[in-house]
Amino acid sequence: MTVSRTVELEGHIIDSGTMGECFTVVMDLGGEFEVEAFEVGRHAHDESYCRLAVTADTEGDLREIVHELNQLGATVADPRDAELEAAPADGVVPVGFYSTTNHPTAVRVDGEWIPVENxxxxxALVVDRDESDPVVRTKTLNAIEVGDLVVTGEAGIRVDPPERPREGSGAFGFMQGGVSSERPSPSLIGEIADEMRSVRDDGGTVLAVCGPAIVHSGGRDALADLVAAGHVDALSAGNGFAVHDLERDMYGTSLGVDTEHLEHPRSGHKHHIYTISEIARLGGIEAAIEAGAVEGGVMYECVRNDVPYVLAGSIRDDGPLPETITDSIEAQNAIREQAHEADLVLMLSTLLHSVAVGNCLPSTTSTVCVDIDPATVTQLVDRGSAQAVGLVTDVGTFLPMLRNELLE
Structure with missing residues (x-):
């Protein structure tokens, strides 16, 4: 005896490949499907519609198939309200809780579709009934509190993945990013600059996610110029980036190497730890700037121009700097707050922080990932940040070109 359920697909499901992905999911998970209705959009802006009867051997198999289809944007026909179950303890979710995507999502509560915040x-999805109208929010598992009403199962959940219409939408069109070192970099950088101008004109926020290679490769001054000119509104990095940016100003080196002449000054390998010690002695980055110990660089421009920054620590940090957040959950929450405010994210040569920020971003946020290693861009996309445009190039070349596009 088999079990079945009817699901529906709407939108640009042919051009974006969604319909084919749904067919593949059903077959890969051992199910079968029958197309009950199929209407093809005949013009560029027309949407298509498909209704599938999905069959599986057991209810468990069917539930798994429907879950995967839901992640791709399929919805169950004749939906019921979402199933809610109270969390049994702090940090513990009910069995069978719904695990979210980063796509826009709505949950059916009391017969109404409610958009999920952030x-x-x-x-997990948590429904808050304490407001005048129900509110649905995402919560990390460690933030779950006993009694939270957690969404379980697949009923009453509607996911809306960004689609690729036939006419496309430039470098930032969904699923048009890809990963290639053969891209026409000047033209793509021009498009990125245009997007940054657009975000600025609309009063939006550009978040720069920075790795130490920016300093090592000579891109620091260009990034500092962009911060000073108001093209970067927030910065997320690790202890290492800030240390080497400050070291470059205080000692003329980055990790002990003169980035202009590529020389190794005597005792240069100690410069980064001397930098941390001096900044700590002066009371922190802002205090060091006020004292005149730091006179330029990215962190300098962030302080001088009131650009907020988050420095998230790791197990391998030296020091760290006084401003570095060493509690990983606290750092994650600070990064999450930045990510939710961002309209455009530049991920600049850092795998660790790119993936960390990418995990917090909705799929509707324009994202650019620049790295000399294609594996960094690939891993980011594989982790779910499919909206990312990947540019495989030296960040020390990219940033001066971007600065020239925006400032000259």
């Missing part, structure tokens, strides 16, 4: 991948 969509984020790998979270």
């Amino acid at each position: 969509p984020e991948m790998d979270c």
Whole structure:
């Protein structure tokens, strides 16, 4: 005896490949499907519609198939309200809880579809009935509190993945990013600059996610110029980036190497730890700037121009600097707050922080990932940040070109 359920697909399901993906999911998971209705959009802006009867051997198999289809944007026909179950303890979710994507999502509560606030991948959905109208939010598992009403199962959940219409939408069109070192970099950088101008003109926020290679490769001054000119509104980095940016100003080196002449000054390998010691002695980055110990660089421009920054620590940090957040959950929450405010994210040569920020971003946020290693861009996209445009190039070349596009 088999079990079945009817699901529906709407939108640009042919051009974006969604329909084919749904067919593949059903077959890969051992199910079968029958197309009950199929209407093809005949013009560029027309949407298509498909209704499938999905069959599986057991209810468990069917539930798994429907879950995967839901992640791709399929919805169950004749939906019921979402199933809610109270969390049994702090940090514990009910069995069978719904694990989120980073796509715009709505949950059916009391017969009404309610948009989820701040969509984020790998979270639980919690319904708050304390407001005048129900509110649905994402919560990380460690933030779950006993009694939270957690969405379970697949019923009453509607996911809306960004689609690729036939006419496309430039470098930032969904699923048009890809990864290639053969891209026409000047033209793509021009498009990125245009997007940054557009975000600025609309009063939006550009978040720069920075790795130490920016300093090592000579891109620091260009990034500092962009911060000073108001093209970067927030910065997320690790202890290492800030240390080497400050070291460059205080000692003329980055990790002990003169980035202009590529020389190794005597005792240069100690410069980064001397930098941390001096900044700590002066009371922190802002105090060091006020004292005149730091006179330029990215962190300098962030302080001088009131650009907020988050420095998230790791197990391998030296020091660290006084401003570095060493509690990983506290750092994650600070990064999450930045990510939710961002309209455009530049991920600049850092795998660790790119993936960390990417995990917090909704799929509707324009994202650019620049790295000399294609594996960094690939891993980011594989982790779910499919909206990312990947540019495989030296960040020390990219940033001066971007600065020239925006400032000259």
